[in-house]
Amino acid sequence: MLVPLGLLILGGLAYNKISKTDGASVMSADIAVLTADQAVIYDTALNKTEDPETIRKMAAVFRKKGFEPHAIMLEKRANLRELPQEVKRARRAAFRKAMKSTNREGILAMAAAYDKAGAPNSADSLRTYAAGLP
Amino acid sequence: MISRLQTTRAPRFALSLVRQHTRALALPPALASSVDPPSAPAPSDPTQDVDPSETTEDESAIEGDAGPSMLAGMRVAINVHAGRLCVLGACETPWGTIPIACHFGIEGEPEEDRPVSLADPQTPGVLAALAQAEERLDVLAKRESDDLAVENVVRRARLGDQVATATIAEMRRFAPRGGRAAFMLKKVTAYVQAHPYQASEIGLEPAPIARVSNASTALANGPLLSKSRLLQIAASLGENARAFVFGCVHFRRPREIESAISEHPEAESAIRTGAAAGLARAIQMVRLPDSSIAAFCPHVAWELGE
Numbered sequence: 001m002l003v004p005l006g007l008l009i010l011g012g013l014a015y016n017k018i019s020k021t022d023g024a025s026v027m028s029a030d031i032a033v034l035t036a037d038q039a040v041i042y043d044t045a046l047n048k049t050e051d052p053e054t055i056r057k058m059a060a061v062f063r064k065k066g067f068e069p070h071a072i073m074l075e076k077r078a079n080l081r082e083l084p085q086e087v088k089r090a091r092r093a094a095f096r097k098a099m100k101s102t103n104r105e106g107i108l109a110m111a112a113a114y115d116k117a118g119a120p121n122s123a124d125s126l127r128t129y130a131a132g133l134p
Numbered sequence: 135m136i137s138r139l140q141t142t143r144a145p146r147f148a149l150s151l152v153r154q155h156t157r158a159l160a161l162p163p164a165l166a167s168s169v170d171p172p173s174a175p176a177p178s179d180p181t182q183d184v185d186p187s188e189t190t191e192d193e194s195a196i197e198g199d200a201g202p203s204m205l206a207g208m209r210v211a212i213n214v215h216a217g218r219l220c221v222l223g224a225c226e227t228p229w230g231t232i233p234i235a236c237h238f239g240i241e242g243e244p245e246e247d248r249p250v251s252l253a254d255p256q257t258p259g260v261l262a263a264l265a266q267a268e269e270r271l272d273v274l275a276k277r278e279s280d281d282l283a284v285e286n287v288v289r290r291a292r293l294g295d296q297v298a299t300a301t302i303a304e305m306r307r308f309a310p311r312g313g314r315a316a317f318m319l320k321k322v323t324a325y326v327q328a329h330p331y332q333a334s335e336i337g338l339e340p341a342p343i344a345r346v347s348n349a350s351t352a353l354a355n356g357p358l359l360s361k362s363r364l365l366q367i368a369a370s371l372g373e374n375a376r377a378f379v380f381g382c383v384h385f386r387r388p389r390e391i392e393s394a395i396s397e398h399p400e401a402e403s404a405i406r407t408g409a410a411a412g413l414a415r416a417i418q419m420v421r422l423p424d425s426s427i428a429a430f431c432p433h434v435a436w437e438l439g440e
Contacts, residue, residue: 095427095438121433125431129417132352
């Protein structure tokens with residue numbers, strides 16, 4: 001009970017923080033480069049935050065600040081929980097299959113696919129596993 | 135050692151065999167003399183080379199000519215094939231066996247393809263080709279033996295063998311006089327240039343730190359890591375058993391792992407090994423069809439809709 005509440009509070013704090021950050025003052029309008037603070041917030045939102053509504057709010061803020069690719073990734077992550085059950089089941093099966101495989105290249109390709117789908121933790125787990133393969 | 139560079143082993147049984155064959159074949163004088171026992175002194179103790187009192191003897195050995203025939207210790211297989219005499223030899227040297235091959239055309243009447251036995255009478259064409267082959271084999275064997283000797287002495291000198299170092303120093307000393315010392319020094323120089331020394335760092339380099347991920351993957355692809363098996367491993371670690379179990383349980387919490395290591399640096403390897411084993415067990419568990427991905431990683435489970 002405390003952990004989701006904590007994450008919610010952290011998400012809220014991050015939302016406030018990024019809302020107050022003046023994107024124009026810390027970055028060029030043309031080049032979307034996150035500041036150190038923004039990078040931490042983005043990483044937290046992408047890797048740890050599990051409340052879809054919080055993630056969507058943060059995605060909106062990132063979009064407002066001009067970080068379109070980051071906003072898209074966050075939206076993908078927010079949508080993960082709302083995917084059809086078949087897709088979720090297929091992804092779980094694919095993950096299990098990859099963790100059983102010894103095809104390093106194949107596993108890395110699947111990790112890249114999970115990354116694109118907004119599932120960086122799954123991608124990292126696969127990469128960690130693939131790193132130990134000969 | 136210096137004399138060993140140009141002298142080969144000549145087993146008595148091989149010498150007598152060759153002598154017997156040459157008598158049976160009534161080879162020309164040049165051939166017969168080339169199979170005489172080596173006139174050079176027997177290989178001396180390598181440690182004698184660094185003894186200054188033997189410099190005179192070594193000097194003569196270095197400056198000697200090509201040395202005795204190498205054919206004495208050579209095993210050969212001879213065949214007539216497509217009108218040519220084909221000889222394949224294996225020359226035993228102090229530095230290993232050298233395979234040598236050559237072939238010569240047989241003059242005169244065409245010969246059938248057949249193996250040639252030195253004990254049998256041969257046609258003049260085959261005998262002439264045999265004489266050519268003998269000379270050629272001797273030259274090739276000496277060349278290959280010299281190359282092998284050079285490789286051997288350079289390699290040993292690089293490993294810190296003082297006898298080998300002294301041998302090269304002696305070569306350098308007598309090289310200005312020409313002869314064999316100059317010849318061998320030239321070979322040594324060529325070999326050193328073709329095979330530059332690559333300093334070995336064996337024993338000096340820092341030991342690579344085993345990556346937990348690599349170890350866990352290897353463990354995961356090994357035998358099943360049940361709880362009882364992990365406890366069995368822990369028990370075998372004696373006083374580090376608790377550290378191992380701690381690593382097994384907290385493998386997903388790097389901060390706690392690092393904190394424990396900083397508090398108990400002496401147990402680092404046990405904690406990290408435990409973490410690798412814990413991750414390996416989690417990987418094995420997540421492979422099961424109906425297993426909980428959350429047990430492997432709650433974040434992954436969330437992402438995959440579990």
